[in-house]
Structures are given as C-alpha cells and as structure tokens.
Amino acid sequence: MKIQKTPLHSIHCKQGGRMVEFAGWEMPVQYQSALEEHLAVRTKVGVFDVSHMGQIEITGRDALSMAQLVTCNDISNLSNGQAQYSAFLSDQGTFMDDVVVYRFDPEHILICVNAATREKDFKWLSDHRRGQVEIRDSSQEFAQLAIQGPASEKVLQKLTEVDLSNLRFYRFEKGKVGDATTIISRTGYTGEDGFELYLAPDKAEKCWEDLFRAGKEAGITPAGLAARNTLRLEMRYPLYGNDIDESRTPFEAGLGWIVKLEKEFVGREALLRQKESGPKVKLMGFELIDRGIVRDGFRALIDGTEVGTVTSGGYSPSLKKSIGLVYLPLEKAIIDQPFEIDVRGRYCRAVVVETPFYERSN
Amino acid sequence: MNVPDDLLYTEEHEWIQIEEDSATIGITDYAQRELGDVVYVELPEQGSSLEVGQAFGSVESVKAVSEIYAPLSGTVSEINERLEDAPETVNEDPYGEGWMIRLEVEESAEVGELMSAADYRSYLQEEID
Numbered sequence: 446m447k448i449q450k451t452p453l454h455s456i457h458c459k460q461g462g463r464m465v466e467f468a469g470w471e472m473p474v475q476y477q478s479a480l481e482e483h484l485a486v487r488t489k490v491g492v493f494d495v496s497h498m499g500q501i502e503i504t505g506r507d508a509l510s511m512a513q514l515v516t517c518n519d520i521s522n523l524s525n526g527q528a529q530y531s532a533f534l535s536d537q538g539t540f541m542d543d544v545v546v547y548r549f550d551p552e553h554i555l556i557c558v559n560a561a562t563r564e565k566d567f568k569w570l571s572d573h574r575r576g577q578v579e580i581r582d583s584s585q586e587f588a589q590l591a592i593q594g595p596a597s598e599k600v601l602q603k604l605t606e607v608d609l610s611n612l613r614f615y616r617f618e619k620g621k622v623g624d625a626t627t628i629i630s631r632t633g634y635t636g637e638d639g640f641e642l643y644l645a646p647d648k649a650e651k652c653w654e655d656l657f658r659a660g661k662e663a664g665i666t667p668a669g670l671a672a673r674n675t676l677r678l679e680m681r682y683p684l685y686g687n688d689i690d691e692s693r694t695p696f697e698a699g700l701g702w703i704v705k706l707e708k709e710f711v712g713r714e715a716l717l718r719q720k721e722s723g724p725k726v727k728l729m730g731f732e733l734i735d736r737g738i739v740r741d742g743f744r745a746l747i748d749g750t751e752v753g754t755v756t757s758g759g760y761s762p763s764l765k766k767s768i769g770l771v772y773l774p775l776e777k778a779i780i781d782q783p784f785e786i787d788v789r790g791r792y793c794r795a796v797v798v799e800t801p802f803y804e805r806s807n
Numbered sequence: 808m809n810v811p812d813d814l815l816y817t818e819e820h821e822w823i824q825i826e827e828d829s830a831t832i833g834i835t836d837y838a839q840r841e842l843g844d845v846v847y848v849e850l851p852e853q854g855s856s857l858e859v860g861q862a863f864g865s866v867e868s869v870k871a872v873s874e875i876y877a878p879l880s881g882t883v884s885e886i887n888e889r890l891e892d893a894p895e896t897v898n899e900d901p902y903g904e905g906w907m908i909r910l911e912v913e914e915s916a917e918v919g920e921l922m923s924a925a926d927y928r929s930y931l932q933e934e935i936d
C-alpha cells in the first residue's frame with residue numbers, strides 16, 4: 446500500500462518531526478520530546494496534524510434517518526451544529542469503528558472516522574444505505590488540525606471571528622481561521638479544552654503557521670502521535686484496533702453510555718441480548734505497582750492463570766507511572782482488584798483503578 | 808553527534824570506559840537520541856555475573872524498549888541507582904551521570920574486540936546513511 450503524506454508533511458520535517466508510518470500515512474511520532482509535548486498540551490497548548498483521519502458525508506433527504514440507523518448513539522435530539530461521539534456496530538453489536546458524528550442539519554451529516562478503517566467504514570455504510578441519500582468519502586477534501594490545551598481558546602481566538610467563548614463542548618461552527626474557511630469544532634482526544642479544525646488541504650500549511658505565530662507567547666508546540674497516545678490513554682479514551690474492535694461490544698468496553706437502545710440501529714438486537722445477560726468481560730484501567738512499563742499485548746494473570754491481555758499500555762507522563770487497559774472477566778473487573786502483568790518475563794504487581802486516570806485541574 | 812575519544816564502543820551503541828580491571832558502561836549519545844525520552848531503566852543486580860553479549864538490562868522510552876548487552880564478561884560491582892528515580896539522566900548526560908553499570912572485568916582479551924571512537928564514528932556514518 447502506498448504511503449500517503451498529509452499537506453503538512455514538509456512542515457513536520459522542517460520542525461524536526463520524526464516520521465513513522467501509521468495506518469498508511471507518514472506521520473510525526475514526536476518532534477523534540479514526546480514527554481514535553483504531552484505536558485505542554487496539559488499545561489499550555491499543542492497542535493496535532495490529524496489529517497490522516499477520514500471524513501464520510503451522508504447528504505440528502507434521508508441523511509438523518511440513515512445516520513440514525515448506522516450509529517448506536519442518538520442524533521435526533523442534537524441541534525444543528527452539534528457533534529456526538531458514537532460508533533458503527535456490526536450485526537453482532539461489535540465495533541466496526543468509533544466515530545464523531547457532526548450534525549450540520551437533517552440533510553447533511555459528516556462523520557469523522559479512523560484512518561485505518563476509512564475504506565472499511567465507507568463500504569459498510571454503502572451496504573447499509575437507506576432512503577434517498579448520497580454517501581461520499583470526502584477525506585481528500587479535508588486537512589485536519591487539533592489545537593489542544595488550556596491556552597487553545599486564547600490562541601485560536603486571535604485568528605477567527607467566531608466567538609469561541611460561546612462555542613460549547615461538542616459544538617461546531619463554520620468560520621474563518623486566518624483566511625481559511627474552517628469547521629471549528631470544540632472536540633478532541635486529549636481531555637483538555639481544545640478545538641479540531643477541518644479545512645481545505647491547500648490552506649493547511651498557512652493555518653499551521655498562523656497558529657504557531659498566534660501561539661508563540663503561550664508557548665505553543667507541535668505534538669506528535671506518541672503524545673496523542675499518552676494523552677488519550679490517561680483519559681481512558683479507547684483506541685480502535687487496540688481497546689475496541691470487531692470482537693468487542695460497547696457494554697464490554699465501558700461505552701454503554703453511547704448506546705441508545707430505544708432507537709433502531711444496526712446491532713441493536715445483539716446488544717439487547719447482551720444487556721439482559723450482562724457482558725462477560727469488562728475493559729478496566731490499571732496501574733503498575735512494581736517498577737516497569739506495561740506495553741500492549743502483555744499478559745495479565747491472577748494466581749498464575751492468564752485472565753486477559755493488555756490492550757493499551759504505556760507510561761503516563763502526567764502521573765509518572767505505568768498505566769494500561771485490559772479486559773478482565775466480570776467477577777475480577779472491580780476497582781482495587783490486584784493482579785499481575787508479565788513484563789517480558791518479570792511478573793509485576795498491578796491493580797485495577799478508577800478511570801479516567803487523569804483529572805483536569807485547570 | 809557526540810563520540811568522546813577516550814571511550815570504547817560496541818555496535819549495539821554502548822560505551823565502555825576501562826580503568827584497570829573495572830569497566831564503566833552506558834549507552835551512547837546516538838542511542839539516547841534514537842530512543843527519545845528515557846522513562847525507565849532496568850539494571851542487573853549487584854554481584855550478578857555477565858557473559859559478553861548477554862542482555863543485562865533494558866532502557867525504555869515512551870514508545871520503545873531497547874535491551875542493553877554486556878560488551879565484556881564480568882561481575883557487576885556497581886549499578887547507577889540514580890537512574891531509578893531519574894531515568895532521564897541517560898538523555899541528559901549519557902557519558903557522565905547517565906552511566907549504567909560497573910563491571911569487574913576478567914577477560915582482557917575481550918577489550919580488543921571493542922571499537923575505538925574513530926571506528927564507532929565510521930560505523931555511525933554507515934548506520935545513518
């Protein structure tokens with residue numbers, strides 16, 4: 446598969462980005478220091494290139510009802526200009542992808558999907574087409590930047606006439622950032638206040654430069670995929686492919702809150718059954734007690750018996766300890782449950798903890 | 808790229824400082840840069856016996872784990888405890904405060920297998936290209 450480059454590729458190289466391949470895209474994993482980038486987002490402001498993400502638009506007379514059918518959360522009560530975290534589920538109620546749905550109006554729905562699943566998602570949506578709708582993969586028409594951190598509003602406000610103080614969480618508005626027409630959405634994957642910007646690819650470079658000029662005083666820094674991963678992990682936000690996939694349901698993943706069983710959607714029957722019987726496993730957050738760092742794929746054991754596999758693991762820069770997520774059998778999926786992780790042959794003590802791991806103090 | 812002249816090196820990017828029968832060992836500036844922020848260092852126990860080529864510990868960054876290999880055979884006489892609470896010292900001062908272990912060396916013939924600073928520099932040139 447050919448490696449794709451985002452419109453910001455040469456800027457990343459210029460800023461010292463260490464480029465790696467991710468989901469078929471060449472992306473910066475970090476610039477100077479993944480730790481510093483993480484902490485900068487938590488205390489000041491950082492900017493991510495997330496142009497690898499996909500955008501699929503459903504338009505036409507029945508756009509809203511089709512979007513309702515293919516997602517498990519309920520967008521019928523959203524206002525125009527409101528977004529929502531949701532998922533595409535299979536007939537078995539398992540994750541095809543986790544997404545953010547943007548309701549422009551009942552005839553225009555934009556869904557932001559993961560890079561690695563974009564093609565699969567598009568085909569799946571086409572297979573579930575219903576009514577008078579057009580389904581378009583518009584990913585090529587969008588570059589996407591995320592500005593995240595307590596200083597993001599202050600910095601972005603310098604570049605736009607949109608009144609950001611009145612743009613609430615999970616709301617979006619179309620406006621100008623610099624001279625670029627942009628969809629400004631108060632969303633993000635870091636747990637900090639921030640915005641995601643959707644704009645034309647040929648405007649992305651200038652937008653990035655504008656952000657850096659406007660944010661210089663605030664200490665703005667570019668942030669890469671490593672920081673993006675440690676930030677989201679501290680918030681217990683799932684990563685598709687690791688924590689959720691086609692073998693997991695929202696109830697197992699602790700995402701029951703995005704499931705609205707009162708409405709019709711693909712996967713509903715399977716989830717009704719699971720709601721009755723209860724899930725057999727649950728995704729839990731844990732901390733390592735002994736010295737060491739947990740990585741994806743490490744085995745979890747209780748009394749010498751393997752009970753699960755770490756789906757996401759790593760070092761938490763904000764908490765200065767190793768944390769992770771693991772599916773545990775229901776009876777062990779309780780706070781303070783002790784267990785062990787096989788860290789490359791060394792059995793380290795771990796304990797189930799409350800999540801999110803990090804709590805915003807600002 | 809910092810490659811001090813008075814040290815010896817290995818292809819696995821360790822440096823060695825020999826003083827009589829004692830060898831102080833760490834990882835090079837190139838290695839710490841490749842790794843990124845070091846967040847955890849695992850070292851052997853004092854008194855453990857190492858064979859040349861044996862993996863004796865690991866250095867972990869946010870995204871990666873790298874094993875460290877014994878450049879010489881010997882007995883671990885000292886480990887740098889500072890790295891337990893301040894693993895980032897490996898990034899900040901890889902040849903100084905970031906040292907990892909001291910070995911009591913037995914087989915001085917093994918020292919002859921190590922690279923000089925000039926050889927390591929050429930080796931790095933090839934690695935980077």
